[in-house]
Amino acid sequence: MQNGCAMTASREQLVYRLYEAAELEHNLMCTYLYAAFSLRQGTDEGLSAAEAEATARWKKVILDVAIEEMGHLAAVWNITSALGAAPRFGRWNFPLDPGILPASIVVKLAPFGDQVIQHFVHLERPRTSAEPEGEGFAPDFTFVRGTDRKRLTPMAMDYETVGVFYATLEDELKGFVEANGADVAFCGDPKLQLGPAEVQLVGAELVRCLPTALAAIEAIVEQGEGAPDHSESSHYVRFAQIREELAALREINPAFHPAFPAAVNPVLRPPLRREGRVWIEEEQAALTVDAANASYALMLRLLAYSYAIPRDSSEKGLVVGLAIDLMRAVSMLGERAARMPAGPSNPHCNAGMSFTAVRDTAAFPEGPAARRFFTERFAEIAAATAALESDDPRTAAAKRLTESLAQRAKRGFGGIALPIAKSVAVVAAPPPPASHPPDPNVARAPNGAPIPRVVDGIEELEAEHLTLLFDQKKCIHSRHCVTGAPQVFLANVQGPWIKPDEMDPDLLAGIASMCPSGAIRYRRKDGHVDEPVPPVNLVALREAGPYAVRANIQLDGQPAGYYRLTLCRCGGSKNKPFCDGTHHSINFTATGEPATLDNKTAMLETRDGPLAIDPLTDGPLQVRGNLEITSGTGRVVARVQAAKLCRCGGSNTKPFCDGTHAKIGFRSDR
Numbered sequence: 001m002q003n004g005c006a007m008t009a010s011r012e013q014l015v016y017r018l019y020e021a022a023e024l025e026h027n028l029m030c031t032y033l034y035a036a037f038s039l040r041q042g043t044d045e046g047l048s049a050a051e052a053e054a055t056a057r058w059k060k061v062i063l064d065v066a067i068e069e070m071g072h073l074a075a076v077w078n079i080t081s082a083l084g085a086a087p088r089f090g091r092w093n094f095p096l097d098p099g100i101l102p103a104s105i106v107v108k109l110a111p112f113g114d115q116v117i118q119h120f121v122h123l124e125r126p127r128t129s130a131e132p133e134g135e136g137f138a139p140d141f142t143f144v145r146g147t148d149r150k151r152l153t154p155m156a157m158d159y160e161t162v163g164v165f166y167a168t169l170e171d172e173l174k175g176f177v178e179a180n181g182a183d184v185a186f187c188g189d190p191k192l193q194l195g196p197a198e199v200q201l202v203g204a205e206l207v208r209c210l211p212t213a214l215a216a217i218e219a220i221v222e223q224g225e226g227a228p229d230h231s232e233s234s235h236y237v238r239f240a241q242i243r244e245e246l247a248a249l250r251e252i253n254p255a256f257h258p259a260f261p262a263a264v265n266p267v268l269r270p271p272l273r274r275e276g277r278v279w280i281e282e283e284q285a286a287l288t289v290d291a292a293n294a295s296y297a298l299m300l301r302l303l304a305y306s307y308a309i310p311r312d313s314s315e316k317g318l319v320v321g322l323a324i325d326l327m328r329a330v331s332m333l334g335e336r337a338a339r340m341p342a343g344p345s346n347p348h349c350n351a352g353m354s355f356t357a358v359r360d361t362a363a364f365p366e367g368p369a370a371r372r373f374f375t376e377r378f379a380e381i382a383a384a385t386a387a388l389e390s391d392d393p394r395t396a397a398a399k400r401l402t403e404s405l406a407q408r409a410k411r412g413f414g415g416i417a418l419p420i421a422k423s424v425a426v427v428a429a430p431p432p433p434a435s436h437p438p439d440p441n442v443a444r445a446p447n448g449a450p451i452p453r454v455v456d457g458i459e460e461l462e463a464e465h466l467t468l469l470f471d472q473k474k475c476i477h478s479r480h481c482v483t484g485a486p487q488v489f490l491a492n493v494q495g496p497w498i499k500p501d502e503m504d505p506d507l508l509a510g511i512a513s514m515c516p517s518g519a520i521r522y523r524r525k526d527g528h529v530d531e532p533v534p535p536v537n538l539v540a541l542r543e544a545g546p547y548a549v550r551a552n553i554q555l556d557g558q559p560a561g562y563y564r565l566t567l568c569r570c571g572g573s574k575n576k577p578f579c580d581g582t583h584h585s586i587n588f589t590a591t592g593e594p595a596t597l598d599n600k601t602a603m604l605e606t607r608d609g610p611l612a613i614d615p616l617t618d619g620p621l622q623v624r625g626n627l628e629i630t631s632g633t634g635r636v637v638a639r640v641q642a643a644k645l646c647r648c649g650g651s652n653t654k655p656f657c658d659g660t661h662a663k664i665g666f667r668s669d670r
Contacts (some may be wrong), residue, residue: 008179009172011083016154018080019088022073023100024162025220026091026611027107028123028354029069035120037334037353038063038111046257054249055258058112058242063331065235068223071201074194075216079173081307082207084188088302089361094354094366095265095276098360099145102158106137108276109352111338117243117590124236127163166221170214177210185210186188191310194303197624197641198320199510206365226411262338268293278352281343284389285351288340292333293356295402298377299326304363305370314554317624318412321557322378325405325616329385332398336390355621371413382406397618404617404669412557449496463500465526470498475519476546476566476579482598484511516540516548518564534563537627538608539645541637541655542566543592546579547645551611551625556670567613567621571649576668577615590654592632600638604628615670620644620657 039059042052053665077087078515088295092100095108099438110116119134127436129254155265156224159165178184184208203219205212223234249256263278268286271277280286303325309316334353342351364370382402388395443451452470459470488508500508505526512520513531525531537551546566553560556577566579570588573580604626611625622644629637637655644657648666651658660666 008164008175010152010154010178011085012510013154013183014083014169014172014176015080015085017157017172018076018083018085020101021076021165022080022088022168023091023166025069025076026089027074027094027096027101027635028562029066029073030094031109032062032069032120033331033334034109034262034352034355035112035116035259037065037331038262038338040260048253051224051249051253051256051258052247054601057354058245058258061238062112065238068202068235068259071199071602072220072223074199074201075207075220077307078193078195078207079213079216080202081193082186082188082190082213086305086363087304089300090359093357098139098141099143099156102145102156104139104160106126106133108137108265109355110136110264112259113539114243114246117239117246118240120235121243123162124234124239125161126234126236127161129236148204153389163221163649166217172215173213173217174210180653182209186213189310191312193311194306194320195286195311195641197626198306198316198640200644209541220582238256244280261348263342263346265352266342268354276615278346278349280351280354281345282341282351284648285337285340285342286396287384288333288337288390289351289353290631291381291388291398292330292337293401294356294377294381294384295326295329295333296353297358297361298374298381299323299330300357301360301364301377302326302374303376304361305366308366310488314559314607314610315412317497317610318441318557319374319553319616321612321614321624322374322405322409322412324622325401325614328616328619329401329405332394332401333385336392336394336398339392353470357486362376370380375392375409375413378406378409388640390652398453400669401539401617408557408614442582445496447490447493447496449490449499451496459498461498461500463505463508464501465505465524465528467513467523467525468500468508469521469523471519471521473575473580474517474566476517476581478516480514481511481517481520483515494563510621513564516542516564518562521562521564531563536610537609537611537621537625539627539655540634541592541594541629541631543591543632544590545583546570547621547655549611549613551627552609554610554612556614569647569649569655571647571666576670577613577621577647588649593635594631594654597638600640601636602639604639604641615647615668616644617669618667619661621647
């Protein structure tokens, strides 16, 4: 029944509905992740080859569904933000008490098995389905949460399926817009939302009006809970297929146990109510779960904070990138916990991540205090993870990742004293100092080239009108310098080889700007502007070579300070993430002319702006921002706002990552 009957929903009531929607999607996501973490993987964990292939496939399906639930969450958050409210990130801890969700919905953490997959099928069933609940998940009793009387105070409503809930939300949203007008209804700042520039999730589109809000709800329903019977890619259909495959494998091997006996509703302290809960007493298991929970809670805080930051700040990309990478650490530690004994009180039961939520995950006020909190918390989590006693590869990978994230947070948040302003087409030069001729006292080599001074590993050479900078570590020997200005850049000489006064400064600046790696840069001293911000963000694919980037680059959480880079894509550089020419010696092969992706060529509304590039630990380059990916000859391959670019050299979908890095054991801290 619908609360409030004929009364038009208020903004408060809609926000209340959206908060419940967020809790619902959030809870389902956690239960799916928990089941996926418990699945056995490979013949080393007691499976036959056929069983191992099946469980690997099931794990991928369940994780894909969990990721889609994250997209649903982002859609709900965006609608909430569009209405002018702060999204809901908190939730109740497991198991949920009756009444938090409708009495017919039971939510608890349990390892994968016959009844758990039936529970998932039941939760995701279409409106017309009569799928029963899984054994052990039926409610103890039913009751009515809402009332059919008009009330100003928002009250919960009852619904048989999640699809019915979203249908009611859709009707109330339409009524609110009809009564108040779209401009009044959607009064939130769209810059605060998460969109394709920040996350690659189905449903994470900006909500600006009623059609975009309804499209977000429709995406949730069509893909997940409440999908119609004919929706072949729905969560319901995918879970039902797993159920059928599980039954078929049990026919072959009745002793088939696809999952570890992870705890049902694990907790880290003796529970007040022991029924239906497992206390994790074994200390290393408890420490592993603690690190996983802390990482999960910090991820929620980061996502909440991202909704307080406008999208024209590079800090938004940093925050979202750190949050998404933390989920990788959560997965590693969650899988490890499911493989560890719970303790003497439960000798036949393993531990499991409890997804403990802190009491409130509301966004911190934007500013230096929040940045300090995040930097401190990342360091604490990295230290706790490093102290775990385990030779399990999952724990080892989590240690590497959390330490890398702590360093990235320190670099990123430490470099943001104030919000970074949106880029402009041309960077204004500082007031020019008086020009001066070359200093006759500067030491010079026999060939007349000045001996450079070295600052932070970069050679600086003073000319009359500009300072030329050379960074040897970034040089890929593209030879634009020695062929374009041979009188300045002396090829094949020993010692100092750059004579910056031998060329007109404007022409020399042009030659420097041709250097794809940014190894050669300049600072003007004569009142002319320094190198301008590129008007279009570009990544060019060099044949059998690196990515050549031209953009307002934010690298690994920090402003790069320059606009040209070449980044390794062969996997072999000793100076990752930068190219060092190793692709030549290892005979790396990768085309610089991949096919144009017809579904990714629509012109972007904005073509410049900050481009955040985060090298993921042991993984791809995460890129966020307006970007055109081109072939070596300049043809458009794709236009994106977020992408993961392969840097292990092994992807079959180059330039994009396909997960091969995990299969081949690619390693890179940066």
